[in-house]
Amino acid sequence: MIAFIGLGGMGAPMAKRLLDNGIDVTVWNRTPERAKPFGDRAASSVIEAVQGADIVITMLSDPAAVRDVIDQIADHLGPETTLIDMSSIGPKATADIAKQVPALVDAPVMGSVDRAGTGELIIFAGGDISGVSPVLEILGTVVPAGPTGAGAALKSVMISAIIAGVTVVGEAYALAGKLGLPTELVDRVMATGPLGGLYARATSDTALFPVRLAVKDVDLALSTLDQPVLAAARTALLSDPTLADQDLRAVVDTHRNAG
Secondary structure, X not given: OEEEEOOOOOHHHHXXXXXXXXOOEEEEOOOHHHHHHHHHHEOOOHHHHHOXXXXXXXXXXXXXXXXXXXXXXXXXXXXXXXEEEOXXXXXXXXXXXXXXXXXXXXXXXXXXXHHHOOOOXXXXXXXXXXXXXXXXXXXXXXXXXXXXXXXXXXXXXHHHHHHHHHHHHHHHHHHHHHOOXXXXXXXXHHHHOOXXXXXXXXXXXXXXXXXXXXXXXXXXXXXXXXXXXXXXXXXXXXXXXXXXXXXXXXXHHHHHOOO
């Protein structure tokens, strides 16, 4: 049995996909309303959710949320239970929670809500995944990253590059506007050139990765290493507080739609 903790924009479709694939899943969410669509699969407490679970999956917003849940459930996990943390919390927090649970696989994901329900996520997995690979493979393509903590580390590297890149794409559109170039022309050249992949993410209308969570991931990276370019991207992300709950593409749209 699997306990799935965290039914936000990413967690809910992931939990549903497991259920749709015949996995016995019990769910719990700190905001009970989010668990209602799961009917009798929803536990009344996080402790109830993990009772008897072979695997516990956490998909939560930040290190504080994960630590709070682990503090509540650590003493209620069976000796053979594996915790799969699929949140983006960075290597330090991952190392902390590894000390509290019988076994940990850190498996943060790349991909947004548009891929969470279709099994198209990229999963960076750290630790011994031999016993949990079939579950992870239902959710996406698994990239073994190394020992415990390596999945969190790889996610930090990759998401930092994407966040900074999308922010720079926004500034490129600002420059194009200043130089009088038509948005359609810049779109065409970006889409077909070496920036094609980044352009696709920067203009996606199906992804939902809120700017506030992008700032959280940037802060995790900057807590490890001082990176001037990433720090500048952070400043740009925070320059308009109204974008906090919008997808990352909003930092591009601000400039692209003005062109």
